[in-house]
Amino acid sequence: MLFRMIRGALFRQRGKMLLIAFTIALGASLATSMINVMLDVGDKVNQELKTYGANITVKPKDSTLLSDIYDVEDDGSAAISTSWLREDEVGKLKTIFWAFNIVDFAPFTESAVTLPSGAEVTAVGTWFNHHLDLPTGESLDAGVTGLRSWWDMTEGAWIDEQAAGSDHDVLVGSLVAQREGLKAGDTLTLRGPAGEQTVKVAGVYDAGGDEDEQIYAPLDLVQALSDTDGKIASIEVSALTTPDNDLARRAAQNPKALSTRDYETWYCTAYVSAICYQISEVITNSVASAVRQVAESEGAILDKTQLLMILITALSLVGSALGISNLVTASVMERSQEIGLLKAIGAHDRAITGVVMAEILLTALVGGVAGYFVGFGFAQLIGHSVFSSSIEMKPMVIPLVAVLITAVTVAGSMPAIRMVLRLDPAEVLHGSKA
């Protein structure tokens, strides 16, 4: 009986019910899209901020004493090895707890080289898009191509390490190229402390900084020039991090001073200091430190963007909630005659409330489901047009939106139903009130 009544009401008042379903769908889609975007905006903006380059540098523990050790090189190599990092350990970066957050990295080594003209420049050996097969079974390409995204290649292109014959390609800084008259495609001989190498200029870059006075070459080439096979001077790491808070700052001073519980919280959160700590654990004899210029600013911008999105989401949620409850209230008031009639023929208040609520909630269900999918589409639209990647579908959004829509619908209809029920059926039917 109840079922027939509800079905009857839904079909008879198809137009009105459609309007309610439509409004609820709009509200639900707004809520879905905004919550989805809000939950994902941190990750997305974090990815964008990676254009600022590395936020962690890894150096040998006693790099400042390099000078003293260098002079005693003749005495034996045991003392020297401590002031370098090992190239074969670079892949270990991807084995730390927060390995997934490490976006890109590159090892560096430097050597003074002499050009054919007699001028001395610094040659920086590094990875460009080095292919790594990790013990975990993953494989990835890492290198400076991603870490120096602001460089302008005025001539030629980035070195593709995976292409055959690229092991003798170099990139030349714009100032060096200008002074020496070098162009892409030229060949020249570099003389280093431990040998000579004939190289081809693959490209000329304009970095707008000190790097314009340098030459960037594959790591193996510079290692051969300076006889430092397998040794690297530093590693730059670009990692997705969580903005620092008090705990992170205390931990950065001395992680050992934390209580066990704080230590675990800190270790298992992607704070830049925690990631640095974990890197130092896996790379022998290293100190990883945050590049404050990048790390601090990233934190500030991330915080602000997230807060902004939360507030905008709150506003749109309040807006859609009021919109829905408004309409539901209006639609209940409109049906005062019908309710009056039900009352006149002896229906209980509870039965009437049940029927009306069931109708509205059923409508809300249809509208909510439709709205969820439409809203998800909106979220993807925003993701693709702004960040060129899809917004992750978070399952927690579904119950959130469901609860929201139910609460709003009930809150919008209950007071109205109560009010209508309080009226005298005779008056309502006569049409003089409401």
Next chain:
Amino acid sequence: MFLRMITASLLRRRSRMLVALLSIGIGATILSGLVTIYYDVPRQMGAQFRNYGANMILLPSGGEKLTTGEAQEALGAIPADQLVGATPYRYVTAQMTRSQLSFMAAGTDFTQVQATSPYFMVEGAYPSGSREVLLGEEVAQTIGAKLGSVVEISYKPDAASADAATPITPGAALAGSAEGFNTNLVYVTLTLDDEMKIASLTVNADTQTPEYGGRAAEETYTRQFIGKSLPVRLGEDVDALSGATITSDAVVQAVNSARPTANAAAASGNTLSLRVVGILDTGGKEESYIFLSMSDMAALTGAEDELDVMELSVSASGAELEGYVSEIAEKHSGITPRLVKRVTRSEGAVLSKLQALVFLVTAVVLLLTMICVSTTMMAVVTERRKEIGLRKALGASDSSIRAEFLGEGLMLGGLGGALGAALGFVFAQVVSVHVFESSITFQPLLLPVTILVSMIVAAVSCLLPIKHAVAIDPALVLKGE
């Protein structure tokens, strides 16, 4: 009469109209609030991006130095409200008298440093008085200095940069320097005899490793230079020190590049005792620098008002920055402005994404809210079909009914719009204060636009149901079918 009918109808049906007004108000609030935020986001976010530090530098053209006056004059090209900070830097290589190690010393203005490089993390405090110094963490570790300890630094002018025009004449006293091991400087002073041959040579190799390069200062090594004419060739005229080829090479280079000393005092250099008030942690190259105030720097070098570079932090878009660069380059021939590409490029990329995000979010929210508002309006008007039928039965023309409802809609729209515009501004203000800790600028144009849009949305959403109601036979409507 018309106005009275509308106001009467609005007042009589108070609760229903309140619903409509509320829904229009919400729509207008969202409209004005989000649009205000959208316009303010680039400015506010731009200020956040200034955390990345300087995005433009002023360099002297050629090998000259800048003066503060010249730099300040060039700053005139940039509006004061866009200039976050302008920090002068004077770089010299200074030596710690106790440890004999050389470090890069930077003279600067610490209040400006805090504006242009907000990411500097200082343990202790920035120097505020004279004879105070901020040490990079690496420097502090190397020399073992702590907060409160006193360091003594000395500076010997780089002879190569002294007046190169002074010709080298017989009997002249010369001074020179060159980078030795680990880019630490080796200093030499020498005198020539009447035949332009070296008469005496003193080498200061304190910066080198004592038992290797340090031996270059010993008389047993320097005496082989006596009687040789410039330029001296290593391996032919003189032998290298065993185990310290780099230092030997530096001594020869310093001798060959030596220039007449303008005055003896400048050559011997000045020494300052400075108290360590702060230790700097940046994770970058600044950690190996020593920072002191401009006046201390002047006392150290004996040269007033000389700058190597001026770092600027300007809150402006990429195109504006390019404009300032070309303007300064054109007007001030002594200054070469350059953009710090790493900062400007990345800022442009991220900022445009953020703006696009807020734009799209605003567009989606607005679209959905407006539809929401019009469905509510439709429901409210549809409800009044009976009233329309009655009017029609009493002989009212279609157009007069339409006009009345439209007027009602417009009035609701206007009221709701005004209410929403005010609430929206309050919302934007709350967001701005909470997120960016600064107040928002009021967009005067937004007030009429919000009201207008609300009126249009209200009117359009009234029209549709009225059209339906008017088209139907009044008898049917009144009967309630």
